Amino acid sequence: MGWFYSIDIIEGWLPATIWALVAIAMVVLLVAQRKSLKRAGLQIGIGLLSGALGLLATWLVSNVFVVFGVSLGWPVIFAVAAGFALLGFAISAAVMTHTWRRVVAIVLIPLALLATTMRVNAIYGEYQTVGSLFDYSPYPHISTLNLSLNTISVKDWNEQVKVKSRNTSNIPKSGKLVHVDIPNTASGFQAREALVWLPPAAFAKHPPRLPVMVMLAGQPGSPTRFFTASDTVKILAEFANKHHGLAPIVVSPDQNTEATRNSLCANTTKWGNAETYLTQDVPDWITENLPVSTQADEWTIGGFSQGGTCSTQLAPNHPNIYGNVLAVDGEIAPTDGSVDHMVKEYFNGSKSAYERQVPRNAIVNNAPSHQLMILGAGERDAESVSNIKKIGDTAEKNGWTVFRFTVKNWGHDWHAVNAVFKVALPYLCERMGLGNANVDFPTDSKIRELA
Template sequence: MACATAWEGFYAIRITRGWFPILFWALVALGLATLIIAQSDRTHRRALARQGLVALICGLVGGAAVWFVSNGIVLFGVELGRDVIIACAVGFLLLGFFVAAAIGTRGWRRALAIVMVPLTFVATGVRVNAIYGEYQTIGSLVDYSPYPHISTLHISLDTVSVDAWAKQVDAGEVTPAKEGKLLSVDIPNPASKFRARKGLVWLPPAALAKRPPKLPVMVMLAGQPGSPTRFFTASDTIADLTRYANKHDGLAPIVVSPDQNTAASRNSLCSDTTRWGKAETYLTRDVPDWIRRNLPVSENPDEWTIGGFSQGGTCSTQIGPNHPELYGNVLAVDGEIAPTDGSVEQMVERYFGGDRAAYERQVPVNALRAHAPSNQTMILAAGEKDVVSTANIATIGEEAKKAGWKVVEIKVKDAGHDWRAVNETLAVALPWLCDRMGLDVGGGRDGEAGTDERRQRKEERMETNPGIEVLQ
């Protein structure tokens, strides 16, 4: 028991802020200062100058190489961002110095320089991860999932309406819990046979009642590489929705994060393909069917949202338009203009057996045109430093408007292609969506204001949030 507790504590260590990154950079700084001071005498000064020159060259060349890969050829489909490029350039500079010192010194100085090389690699990786916010804890590095299985909890399907629930709370007949529950789940795949990993489900306080209300649904996807666990550990979804629930009689959407890729190293394109299986069928048949059979949810598509970050955002702008009968809302952050894994020609051959039309159906602008007109809602967001993604949301957003969608475009200030863009977006978009999906009742009511007036107020609050800019 003590051993298990110790492991849980180890896995819970935060690696994006606090003592962990400070420790690594303090050790790097100490090693750098020691080597500089130890060679500052007249005998070693020339060698120190050579090491400094090597370091400067490595920093400039390494930084330029990262910029070229990121911004020049956009190798990863997105720009890495200025902060990442600077962090990598500093890492190359330090590595250049320590490698030159390891070659040009002897004794304890050489030993110290050799030790500093892997330490600098780790410190640089920690810094880059802190910028992205992808891995928040040591446990997330190994996809550690300590959440109990959903089978351990009884979930009632004897439901009431949201309005009836609010009236019961007002009358003191029921008292919602203060916190929801995050649970793991094995979502079966009878229609798709897609080999998905375990998913996660967050149940808001109201869903834990003996007679819960029929709640909206959010199907949220992490990026690639990523996992269902990553979506919850890297985002502020639970904290944001818990705050909303505590102001609205325990009401919030049920959030399901299924696996869309089968493995961290794979990209299913969220499509039915010959390469990784029927991901689209899994996300549009198996997952919704399981949700309806096992959770207290609304059947109304207007109260269902599909969303995600990066590749997960791309998936949502494919699936939402292609399946209006399922998802009335889309919430995509830093998504691509189209599903991407190599060139279009390569994808057509490797994923769709040479069927170009099957690939084109998955391109968001084509899906929007094919299913127009529509009265669905789309929230598109991107970090302002992610130039590619900001261009993508402008293109997709314009096509969605032409197709009749209600579109909100958000640019997150001082963010790039990272989870900060996600969290700033969620902070304003989740309450707005919750209201739109019918949860603005009970303790969170804006007096006697009508539905349209409440929505307008939420949009005004979104526009005045200092961390974002709502684009027109």
């Protein structure tokens, strides 16, 4: 089944085929009704009206009532409106035609739904392959690897590279993704399996003490999603290829227990002790099982959307663990309903317990700090752009080093994650001891636009 799960649903033959079938069906229906232009014109009119109503409804859901917590963005709104137009045409054709023409119209209905869904998914970049729809994880378990904890410094590693020692030459050419169950010893949190990306240097007999990135997907989502929805592995591999197999070890743990749950990344009465899991169980497992540095300056926590929110609340509350933040399209505060609802359902009525989780409050409560914060947002996600300004300003006033980016032509999506991650990784690696002094990075905290 591997070939089936690997089928690309954003680019390639499958989406192209679906759209081609939609176009062929529409042309066939219109040509077949050339002797009844009035009927065909009526179907087109119904399609256009349906598209207009779909545009209005989607805009209201997205930008007025903000049902999903963020704006869907105009590309998605227009894509959904086009889908409504196709459906309106197809349904009206199915009602007004007969024999084989009706069959074609009926077949067009699911094709239009599928094509629209694929287009919306392509805009977000959420599901890359068929396998990602089912959270398919073909990666081996970490127990199949033979990792050594007999580490050396990065400096010694680079010296060994220069003399072409056996230790540095006998490593794989590429990194590996593996899955692992991280024990919930301290928290009791019912997390799903985590995914770990290991760079080539991690497989040496005496590996260097590598920096760590703990990266969280959004909600709904999963640990697998962080890697399968983004270009993270590709970007990390490119960095490792240029730096003697060196790159951060990237761990994507589960912060929500299920795809549709929101733990708020806090210790709550509703979903359990997510904060303890992410700040005790996960770091403990990493340091006990992987060849990593234990210095907070060499640990980064980050993520997308809800995962980004988590990182901006956890890092300031736990500066002894996470010295750096890399968050894209995060919220201004952890959110699952109103504040009153969260205080009651999650924090047993304690307003102060909730307020502690608000990123700006966490920053102020633990000030001053010399941590680093890199924030990103899709340009079309106005709320996230506002959030990175507010959170970044608060962090900067309280001693943090802050860099902020907006990504041109994208919104609340994985395309924005890719752009920010690609720019931020070399700088983070330099800060965490892997890069060189020639990284082209801003010298101030102005919000910069990425193409």
